[in-house]
Amino acid sequence: MNPKRLLSQTILIGFILFHLPASAQPPATGPQVIEAIQAYTGSLAADWRLYNGPLYLGYDRHAQGHPFFLSDSLLQGSAEYDGIFFPSLGLSYDLVKDLVIIPDKQRSAWLQLLSEKLTIFTIGQHSFIYLAPDSTVSNQPEKGFYELLYSGKARAFARHRKKVLNVGKAEENLSRYYQYEDWYLEMDNRFIAIHNQKSLLHAFGAGDKGLKAVLHSNNLNFKKDPAAAMIAAAKLLSR
Numbered sequence: 259m260n261p262k263r264l265l266s267q268t269i270l271i272g273f274i275l276f277h278l279p280a281s282a283q284p285p286a287t288g289p290q291v292i293e294a295i296q297a298y299t300g301s302l303a304a305d306w307r308l309y310n311g312p313l314y315l316g317y318d319r320h321a322q323g324h325p326f327f328l329s330d331s332l333l334q335g336s337a338e339y340d341g342i343f344f345p346s347l348g349l350s351y352d353l354v355k356d357l358v359i360i361p362d363k364q365r366s367a368w369l370q371l372l373s374e375k376l377t378i379f380t381i382g383q384h385s386f387i388y389l390a391p392d393s394t395v396s397n398q399p400e401k402g403f404y405e406l407l408y409s410g411k412a413r414a415f416a417r418h419r420k421k422v423l424n425v426g427k428a429e430e431n432l433s434r435y436y437q438y439e440d441w442y443l444e445m446d447n448r449f450i451a452i453h454n455q456k457s458l459l460h461a462f463g464a465g466d467k468g469l470k471a472v473l474h475s476n477n478l479n480f481k482k483d484p485a486a487a488m489i490a491a492a493k494l495l496s497r
Contacts, residue, residue, distance in 0.1 A: 305363065307340045314359045314368035317352065321422045323435035325354040327381060332361065337379040339371055351381060353420035353437065356402045373403070396448040399440070407489050410496030412445040412462065414488040441488055445495055452488065455480040464491050 317325045324330035332348040337358070349360045349371075358371045358379055378387045386403045399417065407414040417440040426432040441452040443461045450461045455473075458480050459465035472490050473479065480487040 304342055304344075307342060308344065308360075308371075309362055309369060311370040311372050314352075314357065314370050316368075317354065318422055318433070321433040321435055322425075325352050325420050325435055327351040327353055327384075327418060333381050335379055335381040337371070338377045339379075340375040349379065349381070351379075351386070351403070353418050354422070354435070356419075358403070376403075379403075394447055395444075397451075398449050399442060399451070404442070407485055408492040408496075410492060412443060412492040412495035414492035415442040415444065416440070416485060416488070417442070439484070441484055443488065443492060443495070452480070452484075455487070458487060458491055461491065462495055464495055467494050467497075469494050 327350070330350070332350060335347050335349045336343070336345050337347055337349070338344075347360060349358055351358050357373070358376055359368045360371060361367070362369055373388060374390070376388055378385065380386070385406050387406050389398065389401055389404055391401050392398060402417070404415040404417050407416055418437065419439070420435050420437045422433050423436050424432065425434050443450050443452060443458075443464075445462050450457070452458050452461060459469055469491055472494055473487060476486075476490065478487045478490055
């Protein structure tokens, strides 16, 4: 195996272990490893592989709001892209087009990262993975980026989206970006879409394992805080 590819995969494993809630403590990363990452990800070869996507053509600025995750400003993150782990990137995630974008080296234009090459990325404390079509998985949702809320024997996912909707009277021609989420639990290569507290309790027999008591003792409710409830369910199913 190519040594640079091996280094990238090794660092990615440590990265995933560090970020995911179910993980153990990551292995120690010495200064030599950090220097190697910085040297390679700052090289011309890495630059060529990162900054070769198509131009991002922008979004509908007539609508109120913006299409991005968390902010319309550039956010600090990281990415595993085209087999290389980039530990520090400024990026934005367009929830309407399901695209991750970065500024070019001169910060004069925006470039799209090719989704099929972007296996995982982070924005702040949020970790996203790309779900590609897999014939061995039952009820898999459509391909795209999903926030990985928890990873263990069971995994919890959130699918963040935005769309432009008309608001007010038709003649006013007003529109606004609205965000909505879909929620999924996955275990044993099978996905279950979660829509409410009832479907959460029934997923993979979670209610039989005491999920209702766990949610009650922690004052959690899917309607009020779906992410926390999903994490609690995935943790319980992973025992």
